[in-house]
Amino acid sequence: MALGPRLDIRQTQQLVMTPQLQQAIKLLALSNLEIETFIGEALEANPLLDIGGEAETVAPDTEESPAREEGAVDRMIGEGQGEADQPLDIDPAAIDRDRDTGDGSLFGTDTGGNFEGGGEAPQIEEHGGEEASLVEHLVAQIGAAAPDERLAFVAAHIAGLLDEAGYLPVPLREVANDLGVTLADAEAALAVVQSLDPTGVGARGLSECLALQAKEADRYDPCMARLIDNLDLLAKGNIKQLKRICSVDDEDFADMMAELRGYDPKPGLRFGNSGGNRAIVPDILLRARADGGWDIALNQATLPRLVVNRSYYLELRKACDDKEARSWLSEKLTDANWLIKALDQRQKTILKVTAEIVKQQDGFFRHGVSELRPLTLKAVAEAIDMHESTVSRVTANKYLHCERGTFELKYFFTSGIASADGGEAISAEAVKAQIKALTEAEDPKAILSDDALVELLRQKGFDLARRTVAKYREAIGIGSSVQRRRQKALEAVR
Incomplete structure (x- = not known):
């Protein structure tokens, strides 16, 4: 075989992430307040975008459509393509539900934009949208x-x-x-x-x-x-x-x-120039319905709706005399239409993931932390046929408000403890709640040792080692049996 330089032709397949697709992936991980900032920047950059009620799209000029196809990006998103090993996994057909027909009502859960019966969302204190130091x-x-x-x-x-x-x-x-x-x-x-x-x-x-x-x-x-x-x-x-x-x-x-x-x-x-977190404003609102289901809605107070300014587009189109101007206008129109669709898909994906979390943690929302179940990103992803990375992005920096308070979506993903009877695993948070309840109810004359706590927890179905009980007890700020005995003795004297 001769040694020397030569030219070879190779045919390969490669997934190319367009700037639009990269942006769609990033939108999933942003909170509503960050989306609000993003929309503000988009309004400044694109004169065809405007804040309005119902989103509308304007068909692009077919003669001067830009080189990049909006349809290609939509297909990649719909097929769950994103990063080579971390797909976006958004299926608009699967998550677009018609509320009036009741189609897709998960276990009696409404994932529409408003609460049932025209009722208003729970009154949440709004923390200003302006940048605060x-x-x-x-x-x-x-x-x-x-x-x-x-x-x-x-x-x-x-x-x-x-x-x-x-x-x-x-x-x-x-x-x-x-x-x-x-x-x-x-x-x-x-x-x-x-x-x-x-x-x-x-x-x-x-x-x-x-x-x-x-x-x-x-x-x-x-x-x-x-x-x-x-x-x-x-x-x-x-x-x-x-x-x-x-x-x-x-x-x-x-x-x-x-x-x-x-x-x-x-x-x-x-804070300041870094533009980070302010006081927590919930992204998702949850409320129990009279029929036993749940109303789930995005917090529209922090989520402006974008529309295409059709009249302004027509004015600009009439004034575009040269090919370069028409190409610029067509590109801005394509960007505007795509962004509206991407934000709509983001909302549907958040609602779909949240609905599954509420379904999995139904006991928590009805009875409290003692009913919190072990839950993983993988379990939610498999249940709704999405990639685990997509669920991770959706639950990042998102907060849910319900009657029990405001919780980060990540809070509902907890590790599990083996059940004493071999049944379903139990959440670590539920174990901590049981330990707290047992120590608060103990007789001052018969303080429970860690061994006693192990036995009582085993009777309740928690199979834990003594060291694990001690670790959880210390983690929630409960002292040892000796410390509690002294503390309760002092309280009795008072």
């Missing part, structure tokens, strides 16, 4: 969190001292001296700031910031506390020493590290 966001919360006006004033002063990451860069004693208050008052005011959203602000260092978030997540047990206190060892990679200090095995350490990676080391950067 970190200080403004915190000060707006202080009034409700501070016990009196004096501490509210000190807390507001501390909020003004925070750096852009949300940390307090000055010593607390210096704050007390500047305001002429006691150190105890300054500490109490700092505690108020640290109780505000986002969790972690007001910390005086990375360890305290992570500790505040661990406490908020009910994961600040002694093992996690020791891990957070030894972040320098983690930075050096001394894993073996850390596991000895934390007294955990490989599995527990991996679980702690996964939890730690989920925390935000600089919560303040979500």
